[in-house]
Amino acid sequence: MANLKDIQRQIKSVTNTQKTTRAMKLVSTAKLRRAEELAKRSRLYAAKMNQVIAEIAGRIKCNKVGGIDNRCFTEIESPKTVDIVFVTADKGLCGGFNIQTIKAVKKLLAEYKEENVKVRLRGIGKKGIEFFKYNEVELFDSVANLSSKPDKERSDDFIETSIEDFKDGKIDALHIVYNGYKNMITQELHVNKILPVDTEQFECDDEPKSMLEIEAQDEEHMLDSLVNRYVQYAIYYALIDSVAAEHSARMQAMDAATNNAKDMVKSLNVEFNKARQAAITTELIEIISGVESMK
Amino acid sequence: MSNLKLEILTPNGEIYNGEALSVTLPGEEGEFGVLAEHSSLSTLLEAGVIDIEKVDKSVESILINWGVVQVDEEKVVVLVEGAVAIRGETESDVARALENAKELIDSIKDDNPAIASATARIELAAQNLI
Numbered sequence: 001m002a003n004l005k006d007i008q009r010q011i012k013s014v015t016n017t018q019k020t021t022r023a024m025k026l027v028s029t030a031k032l033r034r035a036e037e038l039a040k041r042s043r044l045y046a047a048k049m050n051q052v053i054a055e056i057a058g059r060i061k062c063n064k065v066g067g068i069d070n071r072c073f074t075e076i077e078s079p080k081t082v083d084i085v086f087v088t089a090d091k092g093l094c095g096g097f098n099i100q101t102i103k104a105v106k107k108l109l110a111e112y113k114e115e116n117v118k119v120r121l122r123g124i125g126k127k128g129i130e131f132f133k134y135n136e137v138e139l140f141d142s143v144a145n146l147s148s149k150p151d152k153e154r155s156d157d158f159i160e161t162s163i164e165d166f167k168d169g170k171i172d173a174l175h176i177v178y179n180g181y182k183n184m185i186t187q188e189l190h191v192n193k194i195l196p197v198d199t200e201q202f203e204c205d206d207e208p209k210s211m212l213e214i215e216a217q218d219e220e221h222m223l224d225s226l227v228n229r230y231v232q233y234a235i236y237y238a239l240i241d242s243v244a245a246e247h248s249a250r251m252q253a254m255d256a257a258t259n260n261a262k263d264m265v266k267s268l269n270v271e272f273n274k275a276r277q278a279a280i281t282t283e284l285i286e287i288i289s290g291v292e293s294m295k
Numbered sequence: 296m297s298n299l300k301l302e303i304l305t306p307n308g309e310i311y312n313g314e315a316l317s318v319t320l321p322g323e324e325g326e327f328g329v330l331a332e333h334s335s336l337s338t339l340l341e342a343g344v345i346d347i348e349k350v351d352k353s354v355e356s357i358l359i360n361w362g363v364v365q366v367d368e369e370k371v372v373v374l375v376e377g378a379v380a381i382r383g384e385t386e387s388d389v390a391r392a393l394e395n396a397k398e399l400i401d402s403i404k405d406d407n408p409a410i411a412s413a414t415a416r417i418e419l420a421a422q423n424l425i
Contacts, residue, residue, distance in 0.1 A: 041308040048304055048374055052337065052365055222323075222339050226363060229376070233306070 004279065007272045011265055018261035024093065025254035032184075032247035039181055039244040046237045053230050056223065057197045070220065071167060072196050072227045079172035081118045083140075083162045084108055087178035087238050088128030089246040090148040095256075097187060097249035098127040101179050104191055108175065109137070120171065122162070124239070147246075150239035152232075159235045163228055166195050176235065181244035185252060188245075194234050197227075298350060299331040300370035303357065305378045310357060311347065318371060319346040320364055321413075335367045342400075344416045345373065356381045356420035358396045358413060377402070381420045393421045 060073045086105045088098045105121070105128070112119050120140035123129040125147035132139055143158050165171045174195040182188040301318055303311040319328045321343025340362035347355045362375035379396040383389040396417045 042306050044309065045304045045306045045374060048372060052363060052372075052374065055365070056337065222337075225339060229361070229363075236306075 004275050007268060007275060011268045014261050014264050018258055021254045021257040021261060025251055025258060028247045028251040028254060032244065032251055035244040035247055039240050042237055042240055046233065049230055049233055053197055070223050074196060076172045076196060079117055081120060081171045082112060082173040083120050083122060083171050085122045085176045086128050087147050087242045088125035090126040090145060092127055093253060094246055094250035095253035097179055097246055100189055101177055102128055102131050104177050104189055147239060147242055150236060150243060152236050155236045155239055156232045159232055163231050176238055178238045178242045179245045180241040181248060184248055187249055194231055297331045301347060303373045303375060305375050310378050310380055314350050316348040316350060329366055329371055332368050333366050337365045339363050343413050356417060358399055358417050360399055381417055389421050389424045393417060
């Protein structure tokens with residue numbers, strides 16, 4: 001039978017942990033509300049932006065605008081070097097949130113390794129960076145403290161290298177892996193290919209919607225600027241979405257932790273009562289047998 | 296003539312969504328106006344002022360720093376990165392909007408002549424509101 005003092009100490013410690021987890025849950029709930037609001041407002045813009053890019057990509061693929069040979073819109077047959085950008089949280093204690101992203105990155109890495117493609121891994125978020133450093137996977141570069149506080153300027157700076165390198169032909173594809181927000185209780189893993197813009201889903205036999213003839217020269221200039229904004233926004237949106245997801249994951253994890261702590265205190269209390277009862281019984285027996293022997 | 300449907304979106308949400316008689320946009324190659332049933336067109340916008348002629352004939356001005364517009368027969372969708380609408384119920388609201396707009400202009404940091412005229416135009420728009 002465990003010592004009464006020991007059990008008492010354990011109960012105290014678990015109760016304290018419970019207090020911490022409950023507080024963390026509350027903090028995450030408040031932060032989630034803000035992050036969710038931001039993500040919601042941006043979602044419409046991101047969707048429209050994708051639509052615009054998709055339409056242009058479709059038009060180029062179907063050769064309705066002649067003479068365009070922009071790298072960002074042509075499928076590259078056998079890529080040699082690719083960029084993978086992943087977004088994880090800066091902090092842990094949020095269940096499987098980070099590890100899901102890391103697993104997806106590892107899977108992608110393995111796939112590319114099989115095809116003998118060189119991968120430049122670019123990390124956002126301390127947890128993912130730490131993981132790959134520990135496992136001695138080389139990171140091309142990384143940035144911390146960005147995923148917890150998304151900042152358009154910093155994310156633009158970060159992704160600039162990839163955009164430039166892609167345009168210069170140093171890399172042949174750009175992928176982004178992040179865990180996005182779906183609703184309060186689920187996160188959704190996104191593995192998106194940002195560059196080159198995916199044109200596969202367009203059927204060319206559609207009625208041409210646009211009547212306008214655009215000169216290749218104009219279009220080229222427009223595409224350049226548009227693609228930059230598109231990629232920048234895609235990364236920024238991934239960051240916003242990831243923050244919302246992180247808080248929802250943490251909220252859930254902390255809720256589960258609080259509940260577990262509650263259960264643990266309950267069972268410890270039962271144990272404590274049993275131990276106490278046993279001690280009392282032993283004492284009583286001692287007294288009674290003492291009295292008996294005096295007779 | 297029918298009205299055109301106009302949507303102006305920023306990363307922080309919609310700034311305008313509704314019907315309008317016409318809209319004037321600061322295209323990269325010069326300002327252009329769009330009426331209902333305009334033929335399809337997508338182009339970039341540069342820093343400048345979007346003038347919306349609303350159904351009640353009043354004009355609303357929105358300052359933008361960069362954008363892309365997609366026009367088709369049914370509607371006009373404008374995606375902008377930063378935008379400030381010059382509107383408000385009271386004088387102080389308008390003044391505040393004007394203040395924000397000037398901040399946006401300062402952030403553009405460009406010696407483009409269009410910027411200089413944009414400043415003048417938002418001030419005029421604010422004057423008309425007050």
